[in-house]
Amino acid sequence: MATKKSPDSFRELNSELEELLIWFEGGEFDVDQAAEKYDRATEIIKALQNKLTKLKNHVKQHKVTFE
Amino acid sequence: MNQIEQKPTFTPSDLVGSINQTFDLAYGRLIIEGELANFRISKNKWVYFDLKDDYARVACFGTVFQLPGPLEDGMILRLTGEARLHPQFGFSVNVASIQPVGQGSIKRAADLLTLKLKKEGLFEPARKRSLPFAPERVALIAASDSAAYKDFLKILDERWGGIMIETTNVLVQGENAPTQLVRAIQYFNEQPSLAEVIIITRGGGSADDLAAFNNEHVVRAIVSSRIPTLVAIGHEVDISLAELAADLRASTPSNAAQLLVPDKSYIISQLQSMTGTIDSSITRYVQNQELSHSQSFMRIYQAVDSQLRELNNYLKQQGEIARLLSPVAALKRGYALIKKQGRILRSASAVRGGDALTLHLHDGTIDTVVRKTPS
Numbered sequence: 001m002a003t004k005k006s007p008d009s010f011r012e013l014n015s016e017l018e019e020l021l022i023w024f025e026g027g028e029f030d031v032d033q034a035a036e037k038y039d040r041a042t043e044i045i046k047a048l049q050n051k052l053t054k055l056k057n058h059v060k061q062h063k064v065t066f067e
Numbered sequence: 068m069n070q071i072e073q074k075p076t077f078t079p080s081d082l083v084g085s086i087n088q089t090f091d092l093a094y095g096r097l098i099i100e101g102e103l104a105n106f107r108i109s110k111n112k113w114v115y116f117d118l119k120d121d122y123a124r125v126a127c128f129g130t131v132f133q134l135p136g137p138l139e140d141g142m143i144l145r146l147t148g149e150a151r152l153h154p155q156f157g158f159s160v161n162v163a164s165i166q167p168v169g170q171g172s173i174k175r176a177a178d179l180l181t182l183k184l185k186k187e188g189l190f191e192p193a194r195k196r197s198l199p200f201a202p203e204r205v206a207l208i209a210a211s212d213s214a215a216y217k218d219f220l221k222i223l224d225e226r227w228g229g230i231m232i233e234t235t236n237v238l239v240q241g242e243n244a245p246t247q248l249v250r251a252i253q254y255f256n257e258q259p260s261l262a263e264v265i266i267i268t269r270g271g272g273s274a275d276d277l278a279a280f281n282n283e284h285v286v287r288a289i290v291s292s293r294i295p296t297l298v299a300i301g302h303e304v305d306i307s308l309a310e311l312a313a314d315l316r317a318s319t320p321s322n323a324a325q326l327l328v329p330d331k332s333y334i335i336s337q338l339q340s341m342t343g344t345i346d347s348s349i350t351r352y353v354q355n356q357e358l359s360h361s362q363s364f365m366r367i368y369q370a371v372d373s374q375l376r377e378l379n380n381y382l383k384q385q386g387e388i389a390r391l392l393s394p395v396a397a398l399k400r401g402y403a404l405i406k407k408q409g410r411i412l413r414s415a416s417a418v419r420g421g422d423a424l425t426l427h428l429h430d431g432t433i434d435t436v437v438r439k440t441p442s
Binding site for chain 2: 017018020021024025029031034038041042045048049052055056059063064
């Protein structure tokens with residue numbers, strides 16, 4: 001049985017960021033939506049950075065040592 | 068009473084019995100070495116043959132279960148048995164065990180057995196099982212005072228260690244060696260909880276010394292073992308049938324330990340290297356992602372900035388156009404807006420002498436009256 005993906009998985013957040021990037025760089029820029037989308041983009045980047053920091057810390061904490 | 072009357076009188080049965088007792092007292096279990104002649108098997112069970120030299124021959128009798136493998140006339144055999152006078156068939160030696168002796172006979176016996184077992188497919192690579200990787204429980208069949216035994220355990224401990232080893236101390240050469248080897252293999256196979264692998268080992272020796280490992284019963288016990296087998300007999304050049312029958316053959320006892328377990332220090336260095344690779348791969352991924360997110364943010368920021376600039380420019384342009392199109396700008400340049408009765412005057416023809424007009428200049432208005440119109 002396939003596992004249900006978390007709505008804020010790294011992959012999904014990354015792809016949402018990609019979509020926002022396309023929107024900003026595409027020809028459909030809209031002033032009314034821009035602020036909201038900009039906020040969402042920074043929120044996503046923060047969430048992604050958090051996940052990466054957690055991963056780095058996890059690797060540091062669980063470093064394997066050999067006798 | 069004459070001398071003949073003083074001698075005891077036997078019945079034939081008594082005499083046979085008495086002679087057999089005499090044989091037992093005089094010889095017990097005896098050993099004969101001689102050339103095999105008239106070898107034959109009856110009903111797949113009984114074995115009859117003679118052992119001879121240049122001047123005599125002795126009839127022998129046994130069962131196929133006592134044969135070390137296929138035999139043929141001309142081989143030199145060492146036989147252990149008991150001298151017997153049979154009530155009907157006369158004198159023979161009843162066989163307890165038989166071994167070919169001498170390089171030629173041992174080799175010929177091994178060749179015949181090899182041929183027989185090969186025909187049965189006992190040495191086929193397809194029936195070989197793989198040994199467990201770094202087993203935790205090992206059954207060891209060896210002579211416990213031998214160098215082979217000590218070498219195997221020493222190398223095993225150096226390379227891996229922490230393995231549970233169950234040993235059976237057996238004879239690895241001589242008349243009783245095959246039986247002990249077979250029993251040891253059966254013993255380990257009959258345990259309620261089985262070892263993961265059986266190791267059978269001994270050091271090098273003459274062909275005669277290693278004969279037990281070319282014994283058909285030993286080979287068949289190895290083939291029948293439920294537990295995978297690793298056999299290391301003698302030096303690199305010695306290859307016994309027991310090794311051919313085993314799931315894996317090692318060239319020496321030390322080599323058996325090397326094949327059985329990996330070198331712990333090598334495994335650790337491999338794990339270290341793998342861990343390092345994983346660590347740096349994660350670090351590289353994290354760095355790439357961080358860079359990518361930072362670039363994404365910059366692109367969004369630049370896109371917004373650029374869009375805002377464009378909008379700003381657009382608004383500026385519109386403002387300029389509006390400013391240029393505004394009547395105030397014209398008024399500032401010296402033009403005036405003329406209104407008649409509150410409405411903009413667009414043509415001179417709409418004016419008559421005496422009309423009241425209002426002149427709008429950029430800084431105020433002037434009320435005036437028309438004196439004269441163009442004709």
